[in-house]
Amino acid sequence: MYEKLTPPTTGDRVTFKNGEPIVPDNPIIPFIRGDGTGVDIWPASQKAIDAAVEAAYGGKRKISWFKIYAGDEACEEYGTYQYLPEDTNKAIAEYGIAIKGPLTTPIGGGIRSLNVALRQIHDLYACVRPCKYYPGTPSPHKHPEQLDVIVYRENTEDIYLGIEWRAGTEICEKLIDILNTQLIPQTPEHGKKQIRMDSGIGIKPISKTNSQRLVRRAIKHALRLPKAKQMVTLVHKGNIMKYTEGAFRDWGYELATTEFRNECVTERESWILSNKEKNPDLSIEENARQIDPGYDALTEEKRAVVCAEVQQVLDTIWETHGDRKWKEKIMVNDRIADSIFQQIQTRPDEYSILATMNLNGDYLSDAAAAIVGGLGMGPGANIGDQCAIFEATHGTAPKHAGLDRINPGSVILSGVMMLEYMGWQEAADLIKKGIGGAISNREVTYDLARLMEPPVEKPLKCSEFADAIIKHFDD
Numbered sequence: 001m002y003e004k005l006t007p008p009t010t011g012d013r014v015t016f017k018n019g020e021p022i023v024p025d026n027p028i029i030p031f032i033r034g035d036g037t038g039v040d041i042w043p044a045s046q047k048a049i050d051a052a053v054e055a056a057y058g059g060k061r062k063i064s065w066f067k068i069y070a071g072d073e074a075c076e077e078y079g080t081y082q083y084l085p086e087d088t089n090k091a092i093a094e095y096g097i098a099i100k101g102p103l104t105t106p107i108g109g110g111i112r113s114l115n116v117a118l119r120q121i122h123d124l125y126a127c128v129r130p131c132k133y134y135p136g137t138p139s140p141h142k143h144p145e146q147l148d149v150i151v152y153r154e155n156t157e158d159i160y161l162g163i164e165w166r167a168g169t170e171i172c173e174k175l176i177d178i179l180n181t182q183l184i185p186q187t188p189e190h191g192k193k194q195i196r197m198d199s200g201i202g203i204k205p206i207s208k209t210n211s212q213r214l215v216r217r218a219i220k221h222a223l224r225l226p227k228a229k230q231m232v233t234l235v236h237k238g239n240i241m242k243y244t245e246g247a248f249r250d251w252g253y254e255l256a257t258t259e260f261r262n263e264c265v266t267e268r269e270s271w272i273l274s275n276k277e278k279n280p281d282l283s284i285e286e287n288a289r290q291i292d293p294g295y296d297a298l299t300e301e302k303r304a305v306v307c308a309e310v311q312q313v314l315d316t317i318w319e320t321h322g323d324r325k326w327k328e329k330i331m332v333n334d335r336i337a338d339s340i341f342q343q344i345q346t347r348p349d350e351y352s353i354l355a356t357m358n359l360n361g362d363y364l365s366d367a368a369a370a371i372v373g374g375l376g377m378g379p380g381a382n383i384g385d386q387c388a389i390f391e392a393t394h395g396t397a398p399k400h401a402g403l404d405r406i407n408p409g410s411v412i413l414s415g416v417m418m419l420e421y422m423g424w425q426e427a428a429d430l431i432k433k434g435i436g437g438a439i440s441n442r443e444v445t446y447d448l449a450r451l452m453e454p455p456v457e458k459p460l461k462c463s464e465f466a467d468a469i470i471k472h473f474d475d
């Protein structure tokens with residue numbers, strides 16, 4: 001059935017029901033070692049995960065690891081340019097849960113990202129990246145403990161669909177010509193705009209289906225969080241990219257206020273309801289003035305729109321959400337992408353789940369990870385309805401490859417996410433305890449060592465960090 005793979009002889013398959021995994025006590029879990037620092041990180045990660053499972057379940061539960069190939073290692077095994085063999089995708093589809101190290105993507109040409117390809121092939125539409133502070137972790141931020149967000153990034157479309165054409169190619173010039181001579185002139189709002197002939201062209205598709213399934217998952221996640229963290233922020237650059245990023249925001253709100261009407265309140269709705277709660281006799285117009293500070297400068301037509309919004313909110317949800325009932329609901333708001341980058345630094349505790357499109361989420365997850373200790377502390381998961389692949393936020397960090405010095409924390413924490421997804425919470429908790437213990441005892445790799453006050457003079461190796469985590473299971 002496989003060309004070159006041999007699955008473990010012991011262990012059972014994970015299956016899925018209604019989008020959730022059903023995990024046997026001895027699941028077969030495929031893993032991809034990864035390129036670059038993957039050679040250092042994977043053995044350390046596997047050791048920490050296995051030790052936690054053994055310590056938590058004393059042999060009753062055990063992972064049967066199944067080595068599969070992607071990236072440079074796949075080319076060695078399967079031949080030149082076989083970066084993502086059919087075997088690998090078959091194994092992931094068959095066994096349902098996999099974990100991987102980072103894979104290299106060349107810049108400006110060459111193969112397209114294998115990481116992105118895996119997400120698209122297996123329809124892993126939600127990239128989930130928690131950014132949470134471990135006490136004692138050094139950070140460039142004054143109050144890293146105030147940040148506790150989860151980036152929920154759409155994982156299958158946006159410019160990551162990879163439909164683009166190189167400048168100067170025949171098809172690119174043909175496309176520009178059609179746009180300049182036929183399509184742009186037919187769209188009055190584009191006026192006399194023209195695209196330069198020496199441009200490269202990329203396509204940015206943002207669909208209602210994919211936007212809403214991402215936001216749906218984000219809201220369902222928010223429902224499982226403690227009350228104070230039940231908030232979903234739609235991140236977008238919809239002021240500039242109105243029909244892609246702006247549409248993402250609108251589709252997000254539409255979903256929240258239809259499918260989750262009883263569970264959600266939007267930020268603007270909460271202002272309207274709260275204004276009326278403070279003053280039950282408030283007129284519609286005065287309420288509109290209070291939610292839109294620039295109200296009096298608006299045209300009559302725009303003022304009518306705001307008044308209609310106020311009226312509509314009071315007519316439709318006052319009964320269900322008014323009288324402070326909205327305070328028990330999930331707050332759904334939106335922020336423009338550039339502003340959220342400063343907001344997570346200046347007002348970190350005001351955010352919880354950040355629902356984003358693909359590119360914004362890619363940028364934002366690195367930035368948020370930096371606040372809580374850097375890319376060595378940034379785990380992630382790519383989740384679909386039939387499959388999930390766990391991987392760190394960082395890449396292959398090539399300058400550190402093979403030196404046994406890189407921080408394996410992000411892949412180990414991705415393993416924690418995997419264990420939690422499997423329902424193996426006791427093992428996940430042991431690793432979290434071990435990481436906390438190692439960090440607070442200043443037993444850390446170079447990246448955290450250099451930031452600590454005073455700096456740690458002899459940082460641990462990558463492999464030693466795994467041992468330190470295991471040692472602190474018993475703290």
Ligand SMILES: NC(=O)C1=CN([C@@H]2O[C@H](COP(=O)(O)OP(=O)(O)OC[C@H]3O[C@@H](n4cnc5c(N)ncnc54)[C@H](OP(=O)(O)O)[C@@H]3O)[C@@H](O)[C@H]2O)C=CC1
Binds near residue numbers: 392393410
């Ligand atoms: N999902 C994936 O597999 C991803 C793959 N990539 C790919 O990885 C390659 C390299 O990308 P690059 O832009 O250099 O980004 P990387 O994330 O690989 O590394 C950038 C820098 O981040 C720090 N860093 C990364 N990982 C760790 C870690 N585990 N512990 C501590 N610090 C870490 C290092 O900083 P310092 O040297 O200052 O300590 C490193 O030099 C590219 O081909 C890219 O496409 C990128 C992102 C995700």
Ligand SMILES: O=C(O)CCC(=O)C(=O)O
Binds near residue numbers: 104105114115362393
């Ligand atoms: O696939 C890659 O090479 C980079 C992807 C990336 O940066 C990410 O998913 O965070």
Ligand SMILES: [Mg+2]
Binds near residue numbers: 363393
């Ligand atoms: Mg990235």
